[in-house]
Amino acid sequence: MRLAIAGAGAVGSSVAQLAGDYGHRVTAVADSSSAAIDPDGLDVDAVLERKDSEGAVGTADPGDALETDYDVLVEATPTTLGDAQPGFGHLQRALQRDRHVVLANKGPVAERYGEVMALAEDSAGEVRFEATVGGAIPVLSTIEDYGPETITAARGVLNGTANFILSRMAAEGLDYEHVLAEAQDLGVAEADPSFDVEGTDAALKCVILANVLSDGREYTLEDATVEGIEAIPPSALELARGDGRTIRLIGEVAGGEIRVGPRLVPEQADLAPSGTRNIVQLETENAGRLNLSGRGAGGPETATAVLSDINRLTRAVP
Amino acid sequence: MRLAIAGAGAVGSSVAQLAGDYGHRVTAVADSSSAAIDPDGLDVDAVLERKDSEGAVGTADPGDALETDYDVLVEATPTTLGDAQPGFGHLQRALQRDRHVVLANKGPVAERYGEVMALAEDSAGEVRFEATVGGAIPVLSTIEDYGPETITAARGVLNGTANFILSRMAAEGLDYEHVLAEAQDLGVAEADPSFDVEGTDAALKCVILANVLSDGREYTLEDATVEGIEAIPPSALELARGDGRTIRLIGEVAGGEIRVGPRLVPEQADLAPSGTRNIVQLETENAGRLNLSGRGAGGPETATAVLSDINRLTRAVP
Numbered sequence: 001m002r003l004a005i006a007g008a009g010a011v012g013s014s015v016a017q018l019a020g021d022y023g024h025r026v027t028a029v030a031d032s033s034s035a036a037i038d039p040d041g042l043d044v045d046a047v048l049e050r051k052d053s054e055g056a057v058g059t060a061d062p063g064d065a066l067e068t069d070y071d072v073l074v075e076a077t078p079t080t081l082g083d084a085q086p087g088f089g090h091l092q093r094a095l096q097r098d099r100h101v102v103l104a105n106k107g108p109v110a111e112r113y114g115e116v117m118a119l120a121e122d123s124a125g126e127v128r129f130e131a132t133v134g135g136a137i138p139v140l141s142t143i144e145d146y147g148p149e150t151i152t153a154a155r156g157v158l159n160g161t162a163n164f165i166l167s168r169m170a171a172e173g174l175d176y177e178h179v180l181a182e183a184q185d186l187g188v189a190e191a192d193p194s195f196d197v198e199g200t201d202a203a204l205k206c207v208i209l210a211n212v213l214s215d216g217r218e219y220t221l222e223d224a225t226v227e228g229i230e231a232i233p234p235s236a237l238e239l240a241r242g243d244g245r246t247i248r249l250i251g252e253v254a255g256g257e258i259r260v261g262p263r264l265v266p267e268q269a270d271l272a273p274s275g276t277r278n279i280v281q282l283e284t285e286n287a288g289r290l291n292l293s294g295r296g297a298g299g300p301e302t303a304t305a306v307l308s309d310i311n312r313l314t315r316a317v318p
Numbered sequence: 319m320r321l322a323i324a325g326a327g328a329v330g331s332s333v334a335q336l337a338g339d340y341g342h343r344v345t346a347v348a349d350s351s352s353a354a355i356d357p358d359g360l361d362v363d364a365v366l367e368r369k370d371s372e373g374a375v376g377t378a379d380p381g382d383a384l385e386t387d388y389d390v391l392v393e394a395t396p397t398t399l400g401d402a403q404p405g406f407g408h409l410q411r412a413l414q415r416d417r418h419v420v421l422a423n424k425g426p427v428a429e430r431y432g433e434v435m436a437l438a439e440d441s442a443g444e445v446r447f448e449a450t451v452g453g454a455i456p457v458l459s460t461i462e463d464y465g466p467e468t469i470t471a472a473r474g475v476l477n478g479t480a481n482f483i484l485s486r487m488a489a490e491g492l493d494y495e496h497v498l499a500e501a502q503d504l505g506v507a508e509a510d511p512s513f514d515v516e517g518t519d520a521a522l523k524c525v526i527l528a529n530v531l532s533d534g535r536e537y538t539l540e541d542a543t544v545e546g547i548e549a550i551p552p553s554a555l556e557l558a559r560g561d562g563r564t565i566r567l568i569g570e571v572a573g574g575e576i577r578v579g580p581r582l583v584p585e586q587a588d589l590a591p592s593g594t595r596n597i598v599q600l601e602t603e604n605a606g607r608l609n610l611s612g613r614g615a616g617g618p619e620t621a622t623a624v625l626s627d628i629n630r631l632t633r634a635v636p
Contacts, residue, residue, distance in 0.1 A: 018604060022465060136605035138460045145459055145626040147340060268586045270611075286336060287454035287613055287622040293588075294608040304605040308463040315633065 001310055002041075004028040004065050006090045007076035008048075008057050011104045011131070014303035015074050016044045022307050029057045030065035032077075039069040066093045072313065074306055076104040079204065081221060084111045091116065095123035102309045103129040104302055110204040113211040114218040126313060131305035133205045134158060135296040138305075139280045140212060141312065142292065146284060148213050153254035153283040158205045160276030160296045161189045161196035162229050162249040166262075167274045170237045170246045176230060188276060198228035199249060199260040206251040206258045213253060227261035240264055246272050254283075319628055320359075322346040322383050324408045325394035326366075326375050329422045329449070332621035333392050334362045340625050347375050348383035350395075357387040384411045390631065392624055394422040397522065399539060402429045409434065409445065416442035420627045422449040422620055428522040431529040432536040444631060449623035451523045452476060453614040456623075457598045458530060459630065460610065464602060466531050471572035471601040476523045478594030478614045479507045479514035480547050480567040484580075485592045488555045488564045494548060506594060516546035517567060517578040524569040524576045531571060545579035558582055564590050572601075 001024045005012045008031040019026050025041040036047045036058030051057045066073070073094035077087050084107030091101045091108050096119075103109060108116050109129050120127045130140045134156070143151055157163050161183060168179045180197070183189035195201050203224040210219040229249050240246050248271055250263040265271045270291050273279050278296025283289055295301040319342045323330045326349040337344050343359040354365045354376030369375045384391070391412035395405050402425030409419045409426050414437075421427060426434050427447050438445045448458045452474070461469055475481050479501060486497045498515070501507035513519050521542040528537040547567050558564050561582075566589055568581040583589045588609050591597050596614025601607055613619040 014604075021468075136602070136608065138456065138463060138608070138610075141459065141463055142456045145456060145629050146622065147625075147629060150339075150622075284454070284622065286332075287616075287619040290454065290456070290610070290612040292456075292608070292610055295606045298605075301605040304464065304468075304602065307465075311463050311465060312633075315630075 001025075001071040001314065002027045002069060003072050003074055003310070004030075004068060004070035005074045005076060006030050006065060006087075007078070007105070008051055009076065009078070010299035011302045011306070012074065012076035013048055013051075014299035015076065015306050016048065018300065018303050018307060020044070022310070024310065027070045028065035028068045030062040031057050033062065034058050035060040035062045035065040037065055037068050066090060070099060072100040072102055072310055074102050074104065075108070076306070079106040081107065081111060084108045088112055088115075091127070092119055095119045095125050095127070098124035100125045100313050101127045102131070102306050102313070103127065104131040104306055106132040106204045106208060109211060110207045111220050128309035128312065129208065130309045131302045133208050134278050134280050134292070135294065135298065136301040136304050137278060137280055137292045137294040137296065138308065139209075139292060141308065142282065142290065143212055146282075149215065150285045151213055151282050152285055153252070154209045154213065154280060155250060155252040155254070155271070156280035157248055157271060157273055157278050158251045158280070158296065159196050159199075159202040159249060160278060161193060162199070162202065163273065163278070164188045164276045165197065166229060166232070166237075166247055166249065169232070169234060170241065173234055173238065175234050176232060197230050199226040202249060202251040203258065203260045206253050206260055210253045210256075210258050214256075217256065219258060224258040224260060229262055232262055241267070248272055319343075319389040319632065320345045320387060321390050321392055321628070322348075322386060322388035323392045323394060324348050324383060325396070325423070326369055327394065327396070328617035329620045329624070330392065330394035331366055331369075332617035333394065333624050334366065336618065336621050336625060338362070340628070342628065345388050346383035346386045348380040349375050351380065352376050353378040353380045353383040355383055355386050384408060388417060390418040390420055390628055392420050392422065393426070394624070397424040399425065399429060402426045406430055406433075410437055413437045413441035413443050413445070418443045418631050419445045420449070420624050420631070421445065421447040422624055424450040424522045424526060427529060428525045429538050431538075446627035446630065447526065448627045449620045451526050452596050452598050452610070453612065453616065454619040454622050455596060455598055455610045455612040455614065456626065457527075457610060459626065460600065460608065461530055464600075467533065468603045469531055469600050470603055471570070472527045472531065472598060473568060473570040473572070473589070474598035475566055475589060475591055475596050476569045476598070476614065477514050477517070477520040477567060478596060479511060480517070480520065481591060481596070482506050482594045483515065484547060484550070484555075484565055484567065487550070487552055488559065491552055491556065493552050494550060515548050517544040520567060520569040521576065521578045524571050524578055528571045528574075528576050532574075535574065537576060542576040542578060547580055550580055559585070566590055
C-alpha cells in the first residue's frame, strides 16, 4: 500500500520507518509546517534525518501531502479535543478522495465519532483506529472479530504514565510529586503531565471503546466521569497494601456508562500491571473474560497497531 | 453465511446454537452416523434435541452434509493424529467445492499443514482455525494482523486440564492421582486424560503455532519435544513454592523448536494462571510482549472462536 503520513512525531516516524518491512511505500510525510512528497516512494531515512537536522521533513506545503497519491492516510497528528482539528479535517479530505484512513490520533473517534462514521459510510475508504486504544494491544480488532454486540463490558489500565506513577508510589512509599518528577526524568511523563494524570487520556480511550461497543448512541469526553491520580496520598496506597490491595487508574465502559478513576484492586490481580504496561479486559457474552495486555504506548509499539490496521485493510472487501 | 457443521459434540452444538445470533443460517449438521440437512436453514433446537433423545442428529447420510448448500464448513469432529481423518477429508471436499473451512479440529493443521495450505491455494475457499489454539483467545488472528514474520516466539499455558491439576496440586498439597480423580468428577478431565496430561494437546497447539509462524518449513507432532505432568510429585511443587515459584505445563515455539513440558515459573507470573485458564505470550519484533489470556476450552468458548473466524471471512477479499 502507498501511505501518506500526517504527523512526524514518535508514532508517525515509526510508521514511516517500519512501513518498508511490511511491504508498504511512503509517498508523503507531513509535519505541522512542511511536507516531503514523492509519489514513487520517499527515502524515509533521509526525510527523518532532515526533520532532525532542520526541524522540517521537507519543503512542500503540509496540505499537499493530502493531495498526492496514496492508498492509506495515517493520521498521527496530536490528539486534540472538541473539534479534533487538524486530524478531523485530514480524515475528511482522505475519505472524500475515497482513501482509507488509519488513526493514531484519538480526537476524531473520541469527539466526533458519528461524523467520522457518516463520512466513512459515504466513502469507498474505510476508517480504522486500533492504535488509539491500548497501543500495541489488539483491542479493537478483537472486538470487531467477536462482534461488538457480544461484548458486555470493557475495563482496564489504559494509561502507562499514571500506572507507572502508581506502581512506583506503591512499591517505594514515595509521594506523588516525587514520583512524577522521576517519571519526567525518565521520559515516561511529559513536562505537562495533566493529560495523563488527570485521567483525560484514559477517558478518551474509554470513550472510543464506548463508541465501538454502542449500538447507536454516540459518546464524547463530556459523557465520561473522570477522576485523576494527583490527589492520592502514599498513605492510601499503604492502607491498601495492608489489605493485599493496591490502587490503579481504571477505566470502565459498561451499560452505557464511562468511568475513569483510581480503584482498589488486589495486588496480584490482572488489573494491577506494573510500570507502563496496559491491560484491557473484555467481558464477553459467550466466552467469559478475555485479558489482553502489552505495551500501551511508544512509537514502534503504536506504529505496530497502525500497521496491523493496514494489514486488515488489505484483506477487507474493497 | 450458510454453515454446514461436521461434528455435533460440545463445539459443533454450540456453533449451531449461536449461529443465529451472529446472523448465520445452519444448513447441515452431521455427527458420525447421521446428518440433518435443510438448504433453507435447519431448526437447530429440534436437531440438537433429536441428538439428545435419539443419539443421531437426523436421518440423512453424514456424507451428504458436505454436498448440500453452504458457504462455510465448520469442521468440529474430534482431533485425530497422523492422517487427521475424517477431518482432513471433510476439509478437502469443502475446498474442492470452493467453500470456506473453519476448523475447530486440530488434526489437519497440526499433522498435514502443507497439504491443507496447498488445497486452500487451489480453492476459492479460505481455511481459518482460530479455535484450534487457545479456545476463546484471539491468538491466530493477532498473529495474522501483526504479520507472522514480526512474531519472534510464542509460549503459553495451552491446556486447561493440566493447568487445573497443577494449580490444585500446588494449592492443596495433594498428589497427582487424587487431583486427577477430582478433575474427572468435575468434568475438567476426561475418563482417559492422556491427551491432556501427557502434553499431546498442548503440543498440537504449539505445532499449529509453529506452522503459522514458519516461513516455509512444515511441522507435525513428531517435531515436538513433549513431556507431561504425570510424574510431578507434590514435593516438587512444595519445593518450588518455597522459592516463590510454581510449576506449569508450558508450551514454547521459538527458533524452529517446539517444546512442551513442566517448567518452573514465578507464582504470580503471567504464565501461572490458575484453574483451567489459558494464556499465550507473543514476543513481537517491534512491540515487546503481548499477553492474551482467557478460556482455553469449552463449547461456547470455542464456538466463539469459530464464529470470529466466520466474521473475518465476511470481510475477506473473495
